[in-house]
Amino acid sequence: MIKENLIKIKQSLPKNVTLVAVSKTKPLVDLQEAYAAGQRVFGENKIQEMVDKYDALPKDIQWHMIGHLQRNKVKYMAHFVDLIHGVDSLKTLKEINKQAKKHDRSINCLLQAKIAKEETKFGLSFQEIEAIFCSEEFLELKNIKVVGFMGMATFTDNQQQLQEEFLALKDFFNKLKTQDSKLNILSMGMSGDYPLAISKGSNMIRVGSAIFGHRNYN
């Protein structure tokens, strides 16, 4: 079913939208099936699990870290991670920069914006993001590149609310884009809400259960 799910989703996507196949908790065989169907971008939310999968699978896969980051584990993925979605502090950006430097590379990052009304979600306010962009310390980080923003909407069926949350981030993204040409990725939308997120400006979606099926945990 994985192959069929992937084909169906991909056919429905506008060309400018990147599909991140969220494979957290899923066994290698599932990732191999997606790979055989042509999928090359995978998202994981635990660093150790991503490292294990990276070691076991073909090296042309692009690995995205989509979960909340534990700073002390950044070093384990610094040599291969393609994009880190969930960065929510300058402190974490500094650690990523430090580890990237050790491998003489630059790591692409997305700042996670807080768009959900729920208290439980991680992320930065728009004000905090602007403060980071303006800070001297940020400008000194040469081994990271902030290429956009990531947002998770409230867990709700209320389409009006979802729409408002996606649009708020889209507007903020467009505003900052005029000041920083490196910004080109807006990561919004999961299995339950990606069509709406795309219609509101997302160009990167993180889809797990709609490809790999229901997860028992995480």
Ligand SMILES: *Cc1c(COP(=O)(O)O)cnc(C)c1O
């Ligand atoms: C698990 C996860 C997803 C995918 O969720 P689905 O509902 O299974 O598509 C997307 N983004 C983040 C940050 C996640 O942790």
